[in-house]
């Protein structure tokens with residue numbers, strides 16, 4: 351090896367170590383899964399975030415209800431893939447690296463609705479996601495509080511703690527960039543989209559969420575239904591999902607390793623939709639492309655089909671026995 355090559359090799363290694371220290375990989379490289387991406391890999395922490403109120407409060411919005419899909423101009427075949435990262439108060443969930451790496455490998459934009467507590471559990475991963483322009487981040491409540499059951503104070507804390515946790519991680523990313531002498535990446539100051547845990551809502555919650563400046567995005571296609579971790583099942587389910595998709599659809603998936611076989615199903619859905627001329631945009635972009643179709647009461651596939659979930663996850667969806675109040 352001549353001297354120049356040696357210098358280049360040393361430089362490359364130094365850069366690689368530096369990148370590893372920040373949890374970065376060169377563009378296009380798959381992100382390396384680690385032990386923290388597993389479910390229940392970490393001790394569960396249910397303490398509030400370091401900061402409970404975000405520095406930036408969004409201006410109030412008009413209450414426009416819950417967006418299920420968007421009517422697009424004729425001939426426009428765009429759809430939004432969305433992935434929820436739900437985490438209850440009482441346990442940690444994972445991060446599906448097969449899903450994230452697939453989206454990055456295929457350069458597919460997606461919207462990730464993150465629980466605030468999940469963001470803290472997976473802080474390193476979230477900082478990495480923030481630097482990836484393909485991914486849009488939305489708010490999915492602090493610890494999956496059910497908006498139909500939470501008190502007003504409880505709902506406010508579920509939303510604001512999440513906005514604040516996002517800000518803390520964003521500040522880390524910007525500071526790391528400054529310290530490395532790099533330009534600051536362009537990361538939205540706080541999420542503007544909100545996803546209702548369990549798809550549950552109430553008139554009061556819709557009003558309060560709008561007052562907090564958030565736009566509520568649901569889905570018209572709930573993609574996961576049953577175990578799709580073998581190829582045969584994933585193919586069958588993929589065809590079923592693709593047949594329900596229309597231009598302007600919003601698809602619901604999870605990336606927290608709770609449903610079984612999301613990555614395999616996602617691949618089938620994406621391949622089928624791409625073959626039929628669909629393209630993928632973030633939920634935020636889709637909203638700007640046409641006329642949102644809204645409802646006043648959230649559901650999975652037919653009105654009322656999620657009400658039974660009110661009784662299944664503790665006092666108010668967070669898994670706690672006592673209501674979450676934010677105090």
Ligand SMILES: [Zn+2]
Nearest residue numbers: 434436547548
């Ligand atoms: Zn969820």
